[in-house]
Amino acid sequence: MSEVLRPDICVVxxxxxxxxxxxxxxxLGASTVLVRGRDPINHGCIPSRALIAAARRAHLVAEAGAFGILAAPAGIDYARLRQHIEDVKANLAVNNSAARLRALGVTVIDEDGHFEDTRTLTTGNVSVRARRFVLATGSRPSIPVIPGLSSVPYLTDETLFGLESCPGHLMIIGGGPTGIEMAQAHVRLGARVTLIEAGRLLPGxxxxxxxxxxxxxxxxxxxxIEGVNVAEVLQMGESMRITIDTGEHYYWIDGSHVLVAAGRVPNIGxxxxxxxGIHHDEKGIAVDRRLRTSNRRVFAIGDVASGPQYSHAAARQAQVVLRNALFRLSARADMELLPHVTYTDPELAHVGATEAEARDQFGRITLLRWPLGENDRAQIERDPVGLIKIILDKRxxxxxxxxxxxxxxELIAPWIMAVSQRLRIGAMSALAVPYPNRSEISVRAAESYYTSTLFSARTRALVRFLSRFG
Incomplete structure (x- = not known):
């Protein structure tokens, strides 16, 4: 006979x-069961950021000559690089260990679970009848339907980090954040890299x-390679071949490995x-602004819920769920203002409305710009290519x-506050930041809002007039 648990909240x-x-x-004092399943630290953003950090070190060595540092070409010890990734995962896993969770009062079940009815989840020989459930099962790589792909040993962001050596020629299908991050990291580690995208890079x-x-x-x-389709993927002996369809003709590219970076799909099945009684589709579990599913006893957060697939989105949603599930509040998750970052070099960060969205929503807007090349720190570091763009409404x-x-x-942080709190640009122009620092570009961009008024003929006339009084 199976054991029955009746906690206040069960997290899956x-x-x-x-x-x-x-x-x-x-x-907060609630009896809690956590049905963990697999550990996301073993794949996704943690190992990828660790790999990116290693690749950046290799790039810095390669660029050191510009500073008068005569370094030998960077050699890559891939075994030590893999150990670096494992060390990072191990260091972060300590805070999420079963021992720590149990010490905090969480009942941990390391098995997958499935619903039996509207109020019961079964996992192994345990049935959980909780007052509230929270589904946070994450996502898995999306695998596009491409002839031949299922028959070859392709890589994803969950298997890439198991390679024992750097790919000779990595062919990446998908020009989203994961695709371009891994493209840059691997070319810095010595691989030849081809990046293939059906549309354009980072369309959002x-x-x-x-x-x-x-x-x-x-x-x-x-x-x-942008604006093309992958027509076929084949294994040719020890090599892989991707056939490209340009719409006018076909050609092929041979490489050693294929990485599929075509986004992710929610883990629901x-x-x-x-x-x-929980409604869902291919985009995920449907939730309302309070993150409740069609079964009002069940909440869903993170990648499994319809919405943005970022770790910081899941963390923000967790706060909302705790308020609603435990305190019977009506907290809402406002995901429209959620920032996102692509961890290339340079990094690409955004928060709030895009230029097109702002024009549709607010009509007349003001667009402020400031190039990184005008920043002294960027010149000191010999890395002056970049730009900040700020969007203001008519007020x-x-x-x-x-x-x-x-x-x-990190530079986007003050703008997250500005957008979420609806600050006027004057508040940002008044910031005093240390010199020399890249964060000065935020202040300079904000100050540029007043340039036309401050240095106008009218202002100059006023200064001349006041100078008469000594």
């Missing part, structure tokens, strides 16, 4: 959002800023959500911001 999924809910609920980002990233990829040796309220620059993911 041990990723960023699931852990945040489970730990938060336990610390500002085209002008994407051009900056595209130019850097070209400069570093990534072959970028094993949950059997239909038995719990001078900040509605959006985009940055292409080294460290853009």
């Amino acid at each position: 999924g041990g990723g960023t959002g699931g852990l945040a809910v489970a730990i938060g609920a336990a610390q 980002d500002d085209p002008e800023l994407v051009d900056i990233v595209r130019t850097r990829l070209h400069r570093e040796g990534v072959e970028v 094993e949950l059997d959500p239909g038995k719990a 001078g309220i900040v509605r959006g911001a985009s940055i292409a620059a080294p460290g853009a993911g």
Whole structure:
């Protein structure tokens, strides 16, 4: 006979959002069960960021000559690089260990679960009848339907980091964030890289800023092919072959490895959500602004829910769920203002409305720009290519911001506050930042709003008039 648990809250999924809910609920005094399944630290953003960090070190060695540092060409010890990735994962896993969770009062079940009915989840020989459920099962790589692909040993962002050596020629299908991040990282590690995208790179980002990233990829040796389709993937002995359809003719590219980076799809099937009366489609589980599913006892957050697929989105949604599930509040998840970052070099960061969205929503807008080349720190570091763009409505309220620059993911932080709090641009122009620092570009962009007024003929006339009084 199976054991029956009756907690206040049962969390399904041990990723960023699931852990945040489970730990938060336990610390708030709720009896909590966490059905973890697989550990997302073993794939996705953690190992990819660790790989990117290693590749950046190799790039810095290669560029050191410009500073008068005569370094030998960087040699890549791939075994040590893999150990670096494992070390990062191990260091981060400590905070999410079963021992720590149990010490906090969380009952941990390391098995997959599925619904039996609207109020019961079964996992192994345990049935969980919780007052509230939170689904946070994450996502898995989306595999496009391409002739021959299923018959070859392709890679994804979950299997790429298991390679024992750097690919000789990595062919990447997909020009989204994962595709271009891995393209740049691997070319810096010595691989030949071909990046194939059916549309254009990063279609959700500002085209002008994407051009900056595209130019850097070209400069570093990534072959970028846009506006084409992959017609077929074949294994040719020890090599792989991708056939390209341009719409006018076909040609092929041979390489050593194929990485599929075509986005991700929600992990839903094993949950059997239909038995719990939970509506879903290929985009994920449908939720309302309070993150409730069609079964009001069940919430869904993160990649499994319809919406943005970012770890920080899941963390924000976890806060909303805790308020609603435990305190009976009506907190809402406002995902429209969620920032996102692509971790290339330069990084590409955005928050709020894009230029097109702002024109549709607010009509007349003001667009502020400031090039990174005007920044002293960027010149000191010999990395002056980049741009910040700020979008204001007709009242001078900040509605959006985009940055292409080294460290853009951190430079965007004050603009997240500005957009979410609807600050006027004057508040940003009044910031005092240390010198020399790349964050000065934010202040300079904000100050440029007043340039035409401050240095106008009228202002000059006023200064001349006041000078008469000594």
